[in-house]
Amino acid sequence: MALRPYWSGHIRLSLVSLPVNIYAALNRSRTIAFHEIYKPTGERVRHQLVAGDKDVERDDIVKGYEVEKGEYVLIDPDEIKDLRIPSSDTLDIAEFVDAAAIDAIYFESPYYVAPAARSDQATFAVMRDAMRDTGKFGVGQLAIGGRERLCCLRPCGAGMMIETLRYEDEIRACDPYFDSIRDKRPNPDELDLAKELIKRRTATFDAGRFHDHYREALQELIDARIEHREPKPVEAERPTAKVVNLMDALRESLKASDKPTKSAPNNKTTRKKAS
Structure with a gap:
């Protein structure tokens, strides 16, 4: 094709x-799409085109730019297209x-x-x-x-x-959100530990190692509903170390980074590389 x-x-x-x-x-x-359904009957909801109390045909609809409340400049869609x-x-x-x-x-x-x-x-x-x-x-x-x-x-x-x-x-200024941390300076020891953690966890980016857990859980919910069963939970690895402050967290993370990690499945048929 x-x-x-x-x-x-x-x-x-x-x-x-x-x-x-x-x-x-x-x-x-890859996006899971839903339709709107009227729950009492299971019928699909259709949206109706109306102007006031009249049904209108799609061919009779044009674009309107509001210049004052309730007053519009009318533009035909073909004029925009052209x-x-x-x-x-x-x-x-x-x-x-x-x-x-x-x-x-x-x-x-x-x-x-x-x-x-x-x-x-x-x-x-x-x-x-x-x-x-x-x-x-x-x-x-x-x-x-x-x-x-x-x-x-x-x-x-x-x-x-x-x-x-x-x-x-189109981009909002970031100043209002970052003002409170503008002059914040990190603890040097914590900064060194964080840099070391970043160094140990640095890898070549491979998008195929990651997948959408939410979409998988949603698909499992749909499949379970079709098969009249309870959905199985989607498991995801979570860190288990309990820490009380940033230094402890960084030290524990460095220890964890020394252990071999289990890579997520890589679907070679869908992986794309861009440079």
Whole structure:
């Protein structure tokens, strides 16, 4: 089955224009979905479109921007769909930044980027490897998903990835939350122990080692209901050492880190690596 692009267009760097397709990188099918059910009869709840006391057809619905209470400027959905701005079909790379320069709080949604045709593969590989070798991400704007999004372009395995970024005004200032600890200085001995614990617990990140316990428990609840039985509890390892202060906690953690740990199962068929 041919993969269907989420968006097709060009990535432009100076005079170089590269045709690409992008694809959603998130697997939404792993989410457990529920319908709303009317409990007395077991029937599915349907939501009705009404205006005042009248039923309305979906084709008669337009967008409305409220300028005053109860007064709207009407915009047809097709007018919004037909809006054309430069970033509608081209991601212009405005600048390159160090890979570590973008704080994690700005990252939003990832999309895989692939060359649109075999003839574009050489240019694609040059752009990918140039960013990888220099440790840089490209930054630009792209109209996608009904908005013009700030984006970063970066290498990802054999391809590239676009990640939409939040704009600065979408992020709340952290000052009100951190004011009380701004001048707090740690105890040097506790800091040394914490650094040693971090050093001992440092590993190569492997997302396949982790799994969603909540989703597993939810699936077990559903399965048990179907099979008319009690759900089995989802077991998870928990630390057992009892401590009374931070120094004791760190010492106990260091002792525990010397013991071999049991790795979670790794499903090699679903594991993805990105670089």
